[in-house]
Amino acid sequence: MSADLEEFLRKYERETRVVKHVVRGYFKRKFGREIADLVVKVLGESFRDMEDIIEEDYEEDDLGTIDAYIDQAIDDIFDNDYVYVEELEQGLLEIIEKNIRKALEKKTKGEK
Numbered sequence: 001m002s003a004d005l006e007e008f009l010r011k012y013e014r015e016t017r018v019v020k021h022v023v024r025g026y027f028k029r030k031f032g033r034e035i036a037d038l039v040v041k042v043l044g045e046s047f048r049d050m051e052d053i054i055e056e057d058y059e060e061d062d063l064g065t066i067d068a069y070i071d072q073a074i075d076d077i078f079d080n081d082y083v084y085v086e087e088l089e090q091g092l093l094e095i096i097e098k099n100i101r102k103a104l105e106k107k108t109k110g111e112k
Contacts, residue, residue, distance in 0.1 A: 005058045009051060012066050016047040019070060038091040042084050046073040 020040050027036035050073040057063050077084040 001055075002058075005055065008058070008063065008066070009054065012051070012054065012069060015066050015070060016044075016073075020044060020047075034095045035092070038088065038095065042077055042087050042091070043074070045087075046076050046082075046084055049073070049076075 020043055023043060024036045024040045027039050047070070050069050053072075054063070054069055076082050077088070079085070
């Protein structure tokens, strides 16, 4: 791997860490820790997968900007051609089910 590509990937990783931090904070305030963790997990997977595309683009001498790769990774999360949508849906359903059961347990304990 060339020094240029290594430097680009280091900068990309640094920027994606910042994005994940900001997203986690926002989602945690708005929707709670569980939702924030799910969104950041899926976002991180998309960012990691984008690294392969960066390497391919570098080999083809068609390297884009870090912001463009980050934007594309975020867009990919909502694209039904990728597994991310399914992961988000499944994760949300699990969180909802767990919280419904937790709410029912509290209701049942309150009735006793």
